[in-house]
Structures are given as structure tokens and as C-alpha cells.
Amino acid sequence: MNMKRIFGAVLTILGIIGIIWGAYAFLMGGDGAMVGKFTSAVPFVVGLIFFFAGINLVKTTKDTV
Known part of the structure; x- marks a missing residue:
């Protein structure tokens, strides 16, 4: 398995956690999550970026043997 695909999978998992x-x-x-109601958009947006970057990395990387 290619290192780019592994990194893409890790980014995707981190993105899901962030979302x-x-x-x-x-x-x-904001109760119990260490962030306020309006600042909760930050981990959501970062999670979306990680998720779509990881999916794109996995999808565009070709397998080499």
C-alpha cells in the first residue's frame, strides 16, 4: 500500500473525528466540549477540509507494486 493512501486514510479519519x-x-x-457554540465551527470546518483532502488523496493516488 502506498504511503500517500495511508496518509489519506489518516486524514479522512481525523476529518470524521473533527466533523x-x-x-x-x-x-x-459548548458545554463539555471545551469550545463555545460559535467557535464550534472551527473544528467542523477543519474536519471538513481534512475529510475531503483525505478522500481526494485516496481517490487520486494510483497503486504501485
């Missing part, structure tokens, strides 16, 4: 954390923080109003 879930941002959504959770927004829904809870």
Missing part, C-alpha cells in the same frame, strides 16, 4: 466533534459541540452549546 463529529464540531457537530457535538454545536448541539451541546
